[in-house]
Amino acid sequence: MNVGVVKVPVRPDRVQSAHRLQRDVTRLSPPLLPALGLLSAGFLLLLLSVSALLSAAAGSTPHLKSRGSYRISGRSGVVSRNPATMVNIPEYYAGKNVLITGATGFMGKVLLEKLLRSCPDVQSAYVMVRPKSGQSPQARIVDMISSKLFEKLQDEQPDFAQKIVPVNSDLTQPELGLSQEDQRTLSENIHIVFHCAATVRFNEPLKDAMQLNVLATQKMLALGRKMKQLEIFIHVSTAYANCDRELIEEVIYPPPVDYRKLIDTLEWMDDDLVAAMTPKLIKERPNTYTFTKAIAEYVIQKEAGDVNVAIVRPSIVGASWKDPFPGWIDNFNGPSGIFIAAGKGILRTMRASNDAVADLVPVDVVINTTLSAAWFSGSQRHHRPKNILVYNCTTGGINPFHWGEVGNCINMTFKTNPLEQAFRRPNVNLRSNSFTNQYWTAVSHTLPALLYDCYLKLTGQKPRMMKTISRLHKAMMVLEYFTSHSWVWHTDNLAMLMTHMSPEDKKVFNFDVRQLHWAEYMESYCMGTKKYVLNEELSGLPAARKHLNKLRNIRYTFNTVLVVLIWRIFIARSQMARNIWYFVVSMCFKFLSYFRASSTMR
Incomplete structure (x- = not known):
């Protein structure tokens, strides 16, 4: 098929008209050309002005008033404004x-401190506290804010304590143990x-x-419904609430039982029967x-x-990363107690997978997420989505760190900066095989403990x-599930x-x-357990290092004596053992001679 140029016929009258127009324009005197240009420009400006007036009139119409730029974010269907x-x-x-709630707990303290320090214009912080060990809520708050955690806040805002309002309460009591006056105060x-209160004991009776x-x-939800000015209710949950799933999305999953029936059943059931049915539940x-x-979560x-x-789900909460200072920790819960046991040389073996993700999250990361989530949902309470916003506050899918790396960091840190009066040199090993772990538990934990107790009795x-x-083994059994599995969290x-x-x-x-550098964080975490949990001064490091060197020398001496004993018992008294020994030694000498000769020839 031939492709050519298509010629369109042109009418002669159109051509003549065009020539006449061109001739007339060229005949115009030069002074008239600027006038025509100004006239055209004026006409264009007039059109633009009319267009702008029409746009302004449309914008002033009430039902068309702009509220900012909105967009749908992520899978949650959040209608969110431009930042x-x-x-x-x-x-x-x-x-x-x-x-x-839970302000005297680990996370609650950090939340209170961060809120008052970074949001200095907050009106008041009401904290629900129960009397404990003969101390009133007011006395407990005074003790809490006297700790090192609040020193930075004290320097920046000397009068910060005036914003803290203790509220006498007990979450296990009807109406939360609140007086009628306190209920009215909170409601108005x-x-x-921020609902942070919870039991963190993994083996708590059901x-x-x-x-x-x-x-x-x-x-707390019932109380929240009475609050006339409530903008946002933040519930702090856990990323492991749905650990029976490998993939955990930012949604609320239905529980395996009807919670209303379970609550009714537990009211009349005795403790022994509850304990028997707990595994099935x-x-x-x-x-x-x-x-x-x-x-x-489902109740909410x-x-x-x-x-x-909104719900915030942190994973394994550890020491602070940056705020108020690196490495702050004040308890033995979770991994902190394990780290200390490893640093003391008591923990030598542990059931864990070296390749499993250690989903540690610094406490200040959790608190910053919590405060930010309250800001976002509170600011957009009039445009909130249908579904409750859930935040998986985890690190494994963003910046993964594995349990094998955790063990290496612990050993390196505590060998360089040892704990005082260590029992043995730090050398924790993670083993995924149950039988191997049990063997090394008997050899590295039980046997040395028995020998040491015998020594204590003799002295x-x-x-x-x-x-x-025994306490250490119970703690390890509780954590074993989490150190041997990995999960995928959507964030x-x-x-x-x-x-x-x-x-x-x-x-x-x-x-x-x-931005988190795990090696640096683990070092500050381990040092935090030394400084803030065990209250050991850094000035004692030289003596601690000297003690660690002493333990090393004892170990070398013990190993040497053990080799000599084995020699005397099994080799010196057996001709066959001696023959095998001489054969091995001669082979070693031959290998060394061959290696030396090869090196000389080169």
Whole structure:
């Protein structure tokens, strides 16, 4: 097929008209050309002005009023405004009254300190505290804010304590143990609730775990529904609430049982019967803690009503990363006790997978996420999504760190900066095989503990090492499930939250764990256990290193004596053993001679 140029016929009259127009224009005198240009420009400006007036009139129409730039973020269907139209986090908390449960716990302390220090214009922080060990709530708060954690806040805001309002309460009691006056005060004044209180004991009896983790949450929601100015209710859960799943999304999963029937059943059932049926209830979950935390989330979903709720799910919460200073930790819970046992040389072997992800998350990362989540959901309470926003506050999918690396960091840190009066040199080993771990537990834990207790008895002291080893083994059994498995957590909402923060808020309330350098963090974590849990001064490091060298010399001496004994018992008394020994030695000498000769020839 031939392709040619198509010629379109042109009408002669059109050509003549065009020539006449061109001739007339060229005949115009030069002074008239600028006039025509000005006339055209004026006409164009007139059109633009009319267009602008029409646009302004349309913009002033009430039903077309602009509210900022909205967009759908992630899978949660969050209708969110442009960050430029939102106030920053400290401005949001300015003038607000905040209620915190669990304020005397590890996370609650950090939350209170961070809130008061980074949001200095917050009106008041009401903290629900129960009397304990003969101390009133007020006395407990005074003791808490006198700790090192609050020193930085004390320097920046000497009068910060005036903003803290202790509220006498007990979450296990009807109506949370609140007086009628306190209920009225909270109902009329509170804008933001942080529900952090929970039992963190993994092996808590089911009745107690339900009381503290589920029923207390139910009561807090009921109180929240009475609060006239409430903007956001933040519930702190755990990333392991649904650990029976390998993939955990930022959604609330239904529990395996009807929580209402379970609550009714536990009211009349005796403790022995509850203990017998607990394994069947929790099914594939490892303990009552994760089971009741999952139920608490579902209770929130079903009973929140008009309360604006968001849920934060941290994984294994560890020492602080940056805020208020690196390495702050004040308890033996979770991995901290294991780290200390390893540093003391008591823990030598542990059941864990070297390749499993150690989903540690610094406590200040969790708190920054929590405060930011409250800001975001509280600011957009009039445009909140249908589903409750859930934030998986984890590190494994963003900046993974493995248990094998954790063990190496512990050994390196405590060999360089040893704990005082160590029992043995730090050398923890992780083993995935159960039989191998049991063997080394007997050899490295039980046998040395028995020998040491015998020594204490002979010297007239009270034996204590076997008791310590027994407690250590119980703690390791509790953590074994989490150190031997890995999970995949979706963190879409966490990423979405970060995109809505201003550059300044991202610095002050940083939860971007991509910036976390694990080796440095683990060193500060281990040193934090030394300084803040064991209260050991850094000035004692030279003596601790000297003691560690002494333990090394003892170990070398013991190994030498052991070799000599084996020689005397098995080799010196047996002709066959001697022949084998001489053969091995001669082969070694021949190999060395060959190696030396080869090196000379080169």
